[in-house]
Amino acid sequence: MSNLDRCSDPGLTTSPHRRKAELTGISAQKRVFDDNLLKLRSVLILLAAQHGSKTETARTLTTELTAKGLKASVRSIFRWRGRYLRSGFAGIARRRRSDRGRPQGFGGETLALIVDASTRVRRHGDLSREFRNFQGLMSLETFRTWVRRIQRQLRIVEMPRREEPIALLF
Numbered sequence: 455m456s457n458l459d460r461c462s463d464p465g466l467t468t469s470p471h472r473r474k475a476e477l478t479g480i481s482a483q484k485r486v487f488d489d490n491l492l493k494l495r496s497v498l499i500l501l502a503a504q505h506g507s508k509t510e511t512a513r514t515l516t517t518e519l520t521a522k523g524l525k526a527s528v529r530s531i532f533r534w535r536g537r538y539l540r541s542g543f544a545g546i547a548r549r550r551r552s553d554r555g556r557p558q559g560f561g562g563e564t565l566a567l568i569v570d571a572s573t574r575v576r577r578h579g580d581l582s583r584e585f586r587n588f589q590g591l592m593s594l595e596t597f598r599t600w601v602r603r604i605q606r607q608l609r610i611v612e613m614p615r616r617e618e619p620i621a622l623l624f
Contacts, residue, residue, distance in 0.1 A: 486548055489524050493546045496531050497538045564591055572604040 496515045503511040512528040519526040537545030571584040585597050592600075 490547050492519060492522060492524050493534050497535050500531060500535050568600050569604055572601040575601055
């Protein structure tokens, strides 16, 4: 008996593949397998496309995949292509997230450090300097986003912007 058969209440399922499978009447494993085959087909078509027409081919593939119920963007298809070239079919197969089961946010201590850092950030160079103190807790883009959000809420400072273009000296 599979896990899908054991779960009689459709509201208890969490996987989007499971929900889709319940609505369409096919098993979740078959749906994942079909999605992986669609990804493989897209990658092979993209690899066979002539140089210069790959982006247009990827756009066409995204509309086909969307019509078949698989969400994909042009960027996703190029990512699948890179993974396929590096790892073969295993590279494009669906994987579990590495942070599965862990909260996606960060703790109160980290938030307190970000608030403290956001009071010291006045210019672009300050942002880089403060980010170096975080030593891998988050990416620079995440840090920048949180600092800007906190600065807006606390109305600390807006980054200085040039009022007028720099005149050329001739």
